[in-house]
Amino acid sequence: xxxxxxxxxxxxxxxxxxxxxxxxxxxxxxxxxxxxxxxxxxxxxxxxxxxxxxxxxxxxxxxxxxxxxxxxxxxxxxxxxxxxxxxxxxxxxxxxxxxxxxxxxxxxxxxxxxxxxxxxxxxxxxxxxxxxxxxxxxxxxxxxxxxxxxxxxxxxxxxxxxxxxxxxxxxxxxxxxxxxxxxxxxxxxxxxxxxxxxxxxxxxxxxxxxxxxxxxxxxxxxxxxxxxxxxxxxxxxxxxxxxxxxxxxxxxxxxxxxxxxxxxxxxxxxxxxxxxxxxxxxxxxxxxxxxxxxxxxxxxxxxxxxxxxxxxxxxxxxxxxxxxxxxxxxxxxxxxxxxxxxxxxxxxxxxxxxxxxxxxxxxxxxxxxxxxxxxxxxxxxxxxxxxxxxxxxxxxxxxxxxxxxxxxxxxxxxxxxxxxxxxxxxxxxxxxxxxxxxxxxxxxxxxxxxxxxxxxxxxxxxxxxxxxxxxxxxxxxxxxxxxxxxxxxxxxxxxxxxxxxxxxxxxxxxxxxxxxxxxxxxxxxxxxxxxxxxxxxxxxxxxxxxxxxxxxxxxxxxxxxxxxxxxxxxxxxxxxxxxxxxxxxxxxxxxxxxxxxxxxxxxxxxxxxxxxxxxxxxxxxxxxxxxxxxxxxxxxxxxxxxxxxxxxxxxxxxxxxxxxxxxxxxxxxxxxxxxxxxxxxxxxxxxxxxxxxxxxxxxxxxxxxxxxxxxxxxxxxxxxxxxxxxxxxxxxxxxxxxxxxxxxxxxxxxxxxxxxxx
Numbered sequence: 001x002x003x004x005x006x007x008x009x010x011x012x013x014x015x016x017x018x019x020x021x022x023x024x025x026x027x028x029x030x031x032x033x034x035x036x037x038x039x040x041x042x043x044x045x046x047x048x049x050x051x052x053x054x055x056x057x058x059x060x061x062x063x064x065x066x067x068x069x070x071x072x073x074x075x076x077x078x079x080x081x082x083x084x085x086x087x088x089x090x091x092x093x094x095x096x097x098x099x100x101x102x103x104x105x106x107x108x109x110x111x112x113x114x115x116x117x118x119x120x121x122x123x124x125x126x127x128x129x130x131x132x133x134x135x136x137x138x139x140x141x142x143x144x145x146x147x148x149x150x151x152x153x154x155x156x157x158x159x160x161x162x163x164x165x166x167x168x169x170x171x172x173x174x175x176x177x178x179x180x181x182x183x184x185x186x187x188x189x190x191x192x193x194x195x196x197x198x199x200x201x202x203x204x205x206x207x208x209x210x211x212x213x214x215x216x217x218x219x220x221x222x223x224x225x226x227x228x229x230x231x232x233x234x235x236x237x238x239x240x241x242x243x244x245x246x247x248x249x250x251x252x253x254x255x256x257x258x259x260x261x262x263x264x265x266x267x268x269x270x271x272x273x274x275x276x277x278x279x280x281x282x283x284x285x286x287x288x289x290x291x292x293x294x295x296x297x298x299x300x301x302x303x304x305x306x307x308x309x310x311x312x313x314x315x316x317x318x319x320x321x322x323x324x325x326x327x328x329x330x331x332x333x334x335x336x337x338x339x340x341x342x343x344x345x346x347x348x349x350x351x352x353x354x355x356x357x358x359x360x361x362x363x364x365x366x367x368x369x370x371x372x373x374x375x376x377x378x379x380x381x382x383x384x385x386x387x388x389x390x391x392x393x394x395x396x397x398x399x400x401x402x403x404x405x406x407x408x409x410x411x412x413x414x415x416x417x418x419x420x421x422x423x424x425x426x427x428x429x430x431x432x433x434x435x436x437x438x439x440x441x442x443x444x445x446x447x448x449x450x451x452x453x454x455x456x457x458x459x460x461x462x463x464x465x466x467x468x469x470x471x472x473x474x475x476x477x478x479x480x481x482x483x484x485x486x487x488x489x490x491x492x493x494x495x496x497x498x499x500x501x502x503x504x505x506x507x508x509x510x511x512x513x514x515x516x517x518x519x520x521x522x523x524x525x526x527x528x529x530x531x532x533x534x535x536x537x538x539x540x541x542x543x544x545x546x547x548x549x550x551x552x553x554x555x556x557x558x559x560x561x562x563x564x565x566x567x568x569x570x571x572x573x574x575x576x577x578x579x580x581x582x583x584x585x586x587x588x589x590x591x592x593x594x595x596x597x598x599x600x601x602x603x604x605x606x607x608x609x610x611x612x613x614x615x616x617x618x619x620x621x622x623x624x625x626x627x628x629x630x631x632x633x634x635x636x637x638x639x640x641x642x643x644x645x646x647x648x649x650x651x652x653x654x655x656x657x658x659x660x661x662x663x664x665x666x667x668x669x670x671x672x673x674x675x676x677x678x679x680x681x682x683x684x685x686x687x688x689x690x691x692x693x694x695x696x697x698x699x700x701x702x703x704x705x706x707x708x709x710x711x712x713x714x715x716x717x718x719x720x721x722x723x724x725x726x727x728x729x730x731x732x733x734x735x736x737x738x739x740x741x742x743x744x745x746x747x748x749x750x751x752x753x754x755x756x757x758x
Contacts, residue, residue, distance in 0.1 A: 005074035006107075006121075007067060007094060009081050013112065016287030016295040017080070020114040021121075028070050028368040030081070034060045035093035042147050044140055047436045050554045052140055054093070071098050076105070076120060083108040083347065084303050084485055085135035085544070092132040111353045112287055113394030134544035137553055141165055141536070144558065145527060148565055149520070156519060156574040158592035166482050167493045168520050169533045171473055174467055174500050175509045175517045184463035188223040192230055194238055194405050196398065197441070204441050206452055209398055209405035216404075221229070229692040230403065237401030239449040245395040249410065253417040255307035255337035256381045257351035259484035260477045262302070265380070267470035268424030270372045271505065274469050274488040278302065280373045281350070297353055298362075298379055303484045304347035307337040309384075311432060313348070316355045316560065318387045329386050329419065337384075351381040379421035386417035394440045398449060409440035420657075466506040480534030485507025512592055515575050526560065566599035574602065577621055583609040599623070631658065634679065638663045687714060691731065695721045702729065 003026045008014050011029045018027040037043035038055045045051040046393040058062060071077050077100050079091035088106075089627065095104045105124035109117055124448075138588045142165050149163035171547055192211035213219065214230055214505045221227050257265070262281065266272040272280070281302035287295035298615045321330045326412035344414040352374070359375035366374060391410040398405040412418070443449070473487050482490050494500045499513030509517070536557070542548040581588055581601040588611065599621070612624040637644055637657040644655045644667070655677075657663040668680040685701035693713040700711035700723065711731070713719040723731045727757040 002073055002075045002079065003471060004071050004076040006078045006080050007091075009087070009090065010282075010286055012283065012295070013286040016297050017109070017117055019294050020112075020117045026070060026074065028067055029063075030067065030090060030094060031060070031063050033057060033086075033090055033093070034064050034067075035097060037143055042143065044143055046144075046558065048136045049551045050140055050558070052136065056097075064668040068098055069095065071100050074103075076103055078107045078124060079104055079127065080107045080109050080120070083110055083301055083304070085138070086132055086485060088128055089135040089139075092127050092129075095127060095384060109301075111300040112285065113353045116353075128544075128547045131544050133550040134540050137543055137550040138540055140554060141557065144554075144561065148561075149527075149568075150522065152523065152568060152572055153516060153519065156572050156589075156591075159517060161516060161592075162493075162497055163516070163520055163524075164493065165527060166366075166486060166533060166538075167490050167497075168517070169481055169530055170472065170529055171478060171488045171494050171499050171509070171513055171517050172521070172528055172530070173380040173472065173479075174494070174507050175514055177464060177467055178509050178514075181463040181466065186460040186462075188222060189459050189461065190224065191457050191459060192221070192234075192403075193455060193457060194398075194400070194451060195240065196405075196451060198450040199450050200449050201441075206513070207407055207409070207438070209396065209407035209442055211403055212397070212406040213404040215402045221456075224456070224458065231454060231456055234400045235451075235454050237403075238407070239398050239400045239451055241443050241445055241447045241449065242404070243395075243397035244443060244445055247390040247393055248413065249393045251391065251416075252388045253335060253384050253386055253422055254380070256309060256351050256384045257377060258305050258307060258349060259303050260305070260473050260487060262350055262377070263473045263487060264470035265376060265424055266373060267468060267473075267505070269376060272369070272373070272501075273492070274473060275492040276369075278488040280369050281377075282372060284374055284377075288362075288365060288370065290362055296357075298357065298374055299353060300348050300351050302350050304350060305484050306339055306347045307349045308339060308347070308742040309349055309351060309381075313351060314385065320355045321382065321386060325386075325419065327418065328414070330551065331385070331387050335385055348379075350377055352378045355382065380423075383417035383421035386420065387414075389416040389418050390414040396440060396443065400451075407440055408436060409438040410436050411439050456578060466508060468505050468507065469502070472507060479530055480537055481530065483537065511597065515590065515592075519572050519574070523572040524561075524564055526564065537589060561671050574600075576602075579611075579613075579621060579623070581607060583607055602609050629656075632677070635679075637663060637665050639663055657704055685712075688729075691723075693719060693721050695719055 003024055006014075006015060006017060006021070006025055006027045008027065008029055009032055011031070014029040018025070021027065034057060035054045035059050037052055038251045039051075039058075043053045043055075045053065073591060077095075079094060081087035081090040081094075091106055095101050095114050098104075104127075106127045107120040107124050118381050122196075136430050145165040146162060149160060149596040153163055184507045194209050194211075195206050196209055197206040211219070211230065211234075214233075219230070221230065254261075259278075263274045263277050266277040267274070273541040281299065283674075284298045285300070285302055285734040287297045290296050318330060318334065357378075359371060359378050362374075363371050390413045392413045393408070393410045396407045398407070402705045465471075469491055472491060476482050476487060476490065494513070495502060495507075497513075498510055499516060500507050500509050502508075517528075526532050539548055539553050542551060543550045574591065577588050577590060577599065579599060580586065581603070584601065584607045586601055586607065588609075589602045590597055591600045592598075597613070599611040599613050601609040613621050616622050631643055631645050632655070633643045635644040635655065636642070637659070638660055640657065640663045642657055642659045642663065645658050646653055647656045653669070655667040655669050668682075669677050670680060672678050687699050687701045688711060689699050691700040691711055692698070693715065696713060696715050696719045698713055698715045700720065700721075701714050702725070703710055703712050709725055709729075711723050711725055713721040726732050
């Protein structure tokens with residue numbers, strides 16, 4: 001009897017699902033996307049309704065062959081890739097490539113538990129053509145922008161740069177925030193604060209009240225003279241309590257996480273980047289080995305914008321709260337949360353699959369990072385079904401001659417959901433909240449207070465803060481840019497391209513990032529427009545809902561884009577300067593090389609004049625003349641014995657063989673305390689005996705390139721096999737590795753496409 005086949009993306013997910021289904025099912029993994037646009041060319045037939053030319057991703061043919069064999073022997077095939085657009089595309093391409101439309105069904109697994117998996121298989125559906133076409137439209141859009149615009153940046157700035165439809169708008173937000181900070185002019189203002197305490201009460205603590213009104217009007221104090229005048233007017237008066245306002249203030253629990261709020265909170269509370277958060281969440285969703293229990297999916301699907309929670313999960317959460325907390329912590333009815341209009345409500349919020357799997361009870365089976373993220377998700381979900389925090393808030397007003405002072409304090413009367421969890425805050429919000437959490441003395445109207453200190457304090461308005469990863473995700477979400485599945489990739493891409501640096505958990509645009517941003521705004525104002533990008537996201541949603549045809553969407557975009565592309569060839573002149581070429585008198589422009597910025601003649605390649613430069617203290621360009629090479633007869637080349645010379649590059653001095661270009665030997669060096677040259681030997685690569693080259697059998701060695709660590713064959717240069725590795729030294733499948741159908745060898749264009757963020 002033949003078995004039914006279930007196809008999922010990852011081996012981890014396959015292993016967890018297999019545990020729940022038994023021997024009558026065969027579970028195989030596709031290892032992600034198998035089919036995509038080619039890397040060596042555009043791969044879109046613009047004149048034929050934007051027909052995509054799909055190919056098998058290089059390196060994925062073996063997975064496809066395995067699935068073909070498994071599907072051939074199965075009576076039914078269940079396509080259980082992730083329940084989103086990317087998952088729909090994976091399912092569609094597998095069904096199409098294997099030609100199993102007649103015996104395949106789509107199953108949507110939002111949580112990998114026994115009951116959820118069985119329920120999904122018992123209620124299969126068809127592949128959603130609309131959802132697939134929405135993904136296809138996004139893919140083609142991104143390819144058109146990346147493939148058509150990026151080469152312009154290569155010519156104007158530097159080879160290998162990328163322009164992405166959504167990443168470029170995110171870059172614009174970061175650059176504009178930085179310029180807002182730079183243009184900010186601090187404004188002086190003053191506050192007047194009084195330190196007070198109850199008269200003749202030696203035990204009571206003092207408290208601070210700030211001036212709220214002067215002569216009955218709200219006052220803004222901009223100068224020290226104004227501050228001194230007010231101080232003189234009130235300092236000799238009696239400070240009498242004129243108003244006491246006490247009231248209960250409620251703070252409701254927040255909903256369980258969606259993708260954006262998980263990324264924001266993980267950044268604030270446990271300092272995880274967006275990419276790291278999603279990677280760990282994927283593992284928790286697909287299944288973690290819990291000892292004898294085997295692999296268990298610990299959270300629901302992590303790419304969602306819905307705060308909806310299933311009835312079963314609500315019952316389980318409320319039961320846990322009832323058993324472990326006093327009655328007043330549990331609301332009479334479940335807490336519900338408003339779902340935003342654009343949310344895909346077929347998904348649930350991100351929550352633990354089992355409320356009774358307390359983080360500490362499974363800590364021994366989790367890595368430190370998995371534990372931290374799971375604990376965050378578990379706590380937030382439990383807290384979302386608990387009663388509000390109740391504060392006792394007191395506001396005092398104190399009259400002192402012409403001045404009215406005000407003090408506000410809050411104390412927690414009932415902790416509510418904070419017994420489990422309290423959300424993190426951005427630094428600015430946290431400081432403000434901390435000021436308000438204080439206890440004020442028990443006073444009555446008419447009470448006289450002793451003045452301990454009265455002073456004016458000078459302040460200056462502060463510029464807006466740089467974006468953190470969490471606040472940028474929030475900004476993207478609020479402006480409608482990107483979707484849950486794309487936030488992490490957007491933010492990691494602008495950092496990987498060196499357009500943005502992360503410093504002290506804040507994002508700062510680089511000079512390169514600013515230049516790319518300005519050129520793209522100059523050449524493609526529509527693509528760089530925030531509202532245009534948000535509208536396009538809504539149109540893609542309309543394609544998924546069946547309200548817009550994907551070809552019509554692309555046609556509407558491309559007509560204007562093609563016209564703008566032609567104009568940009570002329571309008572994108574590069575970063576112009578007031579420096580003229582000393583060879584031909586044409587203007588010089590700023591370009592980027594592997595060592596940073598340099599000046600290039602705008603008539604390149606007709607004139608190849610180039611100059612090094614630096615900025616002076618006022619930001620003006622100052623040409624740096626190269627120092628003549630210094631011959632060092634005392635230092636011989638270790639390859640040909642010729643004397644070495646000291647040369648200058650943008651990175652500093654280095655030693656080069658005097659026989660260059662016949663001998664290209666070069667060495668880094670430093671000066672010792674006595675001024676003598678000390679050659680810096682390159683660190684020997686770490687040979688990994690545990691990783692063998694599948695091409696020649698020799699061990700691989702860890703090396704470092706411009707994009708990070710990788711392993712390369714020790715048989716180099718005869719064998720040039722390389723593999724990407726993660727931060728732990730484990731091999732990871734490269735997005736651009738392997739073979740495409742009909743293309744036996746990667747071309748130069750392949751590597752160029754690899755630099756584009758689609």
